[in-house]
Amino acid sequence: MSALEIEAEAGIHREAPPDTRGPSSPISATALWLGIGAIAMVLGGVLAVQLNYALSDRVLTEHCIEVGLTRDITGALGVCNIIEALRAQETTALLYVGAALGIAGIAVGFGIYRKMDTVRRREQAITGALLGILAVQIAVVLLVFRSGRPDLFAKHFLNFTVLSPYFITPFLNAMKNTIVLAFAGELGGIIIGLILAMLVLSKRRAARAPARVYINFFRGTPLIWQLATFYFLLLFGFEVRMSAFNVAMIVFALNTGAYAAEVFRAGIQSIERGQMEAARSLGMTYYQAMRFAIVPQAVRRVIPPLMNEFVILVKDTALVIVLGLLISEQELFQWARSGVSDTFNATFYTATALGYLTVTLPLIYLVNQVERRLRSGLVGITGAGH
Amino acid sequence: MATEATGNGDIVRLEGVHKWFGDLHVLRGVDLQMTQRDVVVVIGPSGSGKSTLLRCVNMLETPTLGKVWFDGRDITDIRTNLDEIRTHIGLVFQAFNLFPHMTALRNVTLALTNVLKLDGAKARERAMEQLARVGMDHKAEAYPGQLSGGQQQRVAIARALAMEPRLMLFDEVTSALDPELVGEVLEVMIRLAGEGMTMMVVTHEMGFAREVGTRMIFMDEGLVVEAGEPREMYYHPQTERLRQFLAKVL
Numbered sequence: 335m336s337a338l339e340i341e342a343e344a345g346i347h348r349e350a351p352p353d354t355r356g357p358s359s360p361i362s363a364t365a366l367w368l369g370i371g372a373i374a375m376v377l378g379g380v381l382a383v384q385l386n387y388a389l390s391d392r393v394l395t396e397h398c399i400e401v402g403l404t405r406d407i408t409g410a411l412g413v414c415n416i417i418e419a420l421r422a423q424e425t426t427a428l429l430y431v432g433a434a435l436g437i438a439g440i441a442v443g444f445g446i447y448r449k450m451d452t453v454r455r456r457e458q459a460i461t462g463a464l465l466g467i468l469a470v471q472i473a474v475v476l477l478v479f480r481s482g483r484p485d486l487f488a489k490h491f492l493n494f495t496v497l498s499p500y501f502i503t504p505f506l507n508a509m510k511n512t513i514v515l516a517f518a519g520e521l522g523g524i525i526i527g528l529i530l531a532m533l534v535l536s537k538r539r540a541a542r543a544p545a546r547v548y549i550n551f552f553r554g555t556p557l558i559w560q561l562a563t564f565y566f567l568l569l570f571g572f573e574v575r576m577s578a579f580n581v582a583m584i585v586f587a588l589n590t591g592a593y594a595a596e597v598f599r600a601g602i603q604s605i606e607r608g609q610m611e612a613a614r615s616l617g618m619t620y621y622q623a624m625r626f627a628i629v630p631q632a633v634r635r636v637i638p639p640l641m642n643e644f645v646i647l648v649k650d651t652a653l654v655i656v657l658g659l660l661i662s663e664q665e666l667f668q669w670a671r672s673g674v675s676d677t678f679n680a681t682f683y684t685a686t687a688l689g690y691l692t693v694t695l696p697l698i699y700l701v702n703q704v705e706r707r708l709r710s711g712l713v714g715i716t717g718a719g720h
Numbered sequence: 721m722a723t724e725a726t727g728n729g730d731i732v733r734l735e736g737v738h739k740w741f742g743d744l745h746v747l748r749g750v751d752l753q754m755t756q757r758d759v760v761v762v763i764g765p766s767g768s769g770k771s772t773l774l775r776c777v778n779m780l781e782t783p784t785l786g787k788v789w790f791d792g793r794d795i796t797d798i799r800t801n802l803d804e805i806r807t808h809i810g811l812v813f814q815a816f817n818l819f820p821h822m823t824a825l826r827n828v829t830l831a832l833t834n835v836l837k838l839d840g841a842k843a844r845e846r847a848m849e850q851l852a853r854v855g856m857d858h859k860a861e862a863y864p865g866q867l868s869g870g871q872q873q874r875v876a877i878a879r880a881l882a883m884e885p886r887l888m889l890f891d892e893v894t895s896a897l898d899p900e901l902v903g904e905v906l907e908v909m910i911r912l913a914g915e916g917m918t919m920m921v922v923t924h925e926m927g928f929a930r931e932v933g934t935r936m937i938f939m940d941e942g943l944v945v946e947a948g949e950p951r952e953m954y955y956h957p958q959t960e961r962l963r964q965f966l967a968k969v970l
Contacts, residue, residue, distance in 0.1 A: 611780055612817035612876075616831035616883060617807035626830055627819050634821070 356452025367440030369465030375432030386418035409495025439466030508669035523590025531598035552592035602634035737786035744790030748942035761933035870901030
């Protein structure tokens with residue numbers, strides 16, 4: 335029987351609720367549009383100017399040559415366009431007008447929202463004011479940034495032309511290695527963590543104590559220290575000659591295992607004790623009860639925190655920089671480092687951030703989805719009524 | 721074997737059972753015998769040790785002192801295989817404790833396949849039989865979250881019965897139910913008693929205790945204060961404490 339059929343039988347009725355937010359009004363809509371307009375100017379407008387400069391036919395300007403962007407520098411024109419677009423009068427106008435609209439939106443929105451008599455009107459007023467605040471903040475930051483040395487920043491961090499010989503194949507390879515390191519670490523960590531959690535939950539101190547020592551050691555020392563030390567520990571101590579990449583995978587697994595153990599322990603302890611009692615009363619052994627009744631439920635509850643651990647691990651893979659990997663084994667951060675040392679340009683770091691984000695953002699989104707499904711309801715804790 | 725036969729045909733025998741939780745002395749020396757087809761109802765105020773006593777019978781709580789025999793075997797002996805003993809003792813909880821990630825059917829078959837090692841088809845057949853016995857076969861594929869409290873409790877009873885236990889323990893199984901759902905669970909228990917199941921029932925349902933019990937035990941402050949024939953105890957309590965208790969619950 336499907337869930338819906340069961341509901342129908344239980345007399346549960348499902349139907350979308352009516353929209354009860356009520357009508358809009360000119361004044362509240364004005365507040366909203368002031369906010370939207372301010373954001374559009376400050377973000378959209380400035381971006382449009384940048385795109386216009388980037389895509390139209392241009393030459394190196396006096397100003398650019400003055401600040402050292404000479405023709406012999408790779409990507410000088412692209413950087414120059416960014417700087418010029420930022421300096422342009424259009425940009426100045428957009429920022430000031432946007433900020434002014436933003437302030438107007440704040441004034442109108444916060445001025446009227448208490449008097450609004452429908453939910454829609456009140457939300458429009460407040461949203462307009464919030465967007466206004468955001469627009470003013472962005473405008474101020476950009477204006478201050480512009481008054482410094484944006485030329486130097488752009489030259490070193492936004493010269494995307496220098497990336498071209500290193501891009502796509504080596505970059506994708508680096509990204510793949512980042513993911514492989516994180517994935518291997520997480521997978522190994524989950525297995526180690528589950529075993530450690532079982533030991534930590536033992537009623538016998540002789541089983542608990544060593545697991546505790548392990549967990550506290552790996553949680554208590556820096557990951558970068560573990561990476562740096564274990565390579566030589568394996569090499570000199572155990573005469574195991576392993577590639578830095580493999581050592582890194584092992585260390586990530588050992589480290590993640592300690593954190594995952596705590597996550598699993600908390601998850602298992604969050605299962606009502608009646609579940610264990612029910613399983614044991616049916617004649618199951620402790621191990622069977624764990625395997626069939628407790629752990630499957632605990633795993634569901636710990637998926638979000640484990641995925642968070644994974645996001646953290648993706649970023650922590652950057653620490654293998656201390657091991658010095660072969661070119662083919664390079665992950666994102668080392669790809670950037672070698673690019674920077676080849677070209678003396680830090681735009682590689684900018685690209686690296688984008689690389690990490692393309693992996694982490696979908697994961698973060700996924701975690702939030704899973705968490706929402708597990709928690710269901712409760713979007714923001716706003717209390718009751720108005 | 722040190723587990724000398726002291727059964728005299730008793731299915732359960734408790735001898736001088738004490739239980740401490742920390743420094744809380746919950747059971748203070750309880751003796752009890754149950755024979756086949758007995759329906760022992762345990763009543764008493766909350767905190768009197770009724771549930772602890774019942775849980776000592778399948779060693780979910782280990783008595784601090786004293787001995788528990790099941791079917792002639794000393795199950796307080798550390799060498800006794802409790803997992804095997806527990807397959808003969810069904811326990812139904814106040815909070816149902818169904819496995820929420822499994823269907824009603826899977827709740828029942830889980831121990832059949834993994835403990836009794838029945839093959840899938842046989843386990844399924846036996847589970848459906850027991851679900852039908854409690855009137856829940858039509859909800860075999862439903863998850864506990866989709867069932868009412870009364871329905872969950874009936875599935876929990878089927879889960880215990882499917883092991884074909886020689887003794888059933890009921891731990892305040894109707895206390896967590898809405899009043900309108902109590903009847904359907906009691907009905908199942910009454911039928912079980914009628915079929916000759918040996919049962920120990922901790923309950924606040926005085927009507928059930930009086931009509932269905934073959935023997936009644938009144939506990940207070942960790943001791944058996946009065947024991948005897950249910951109607952006799954109900955209508956002619958011998959001790960002041962039972963009189964007071966009955967006056968309060970009625």
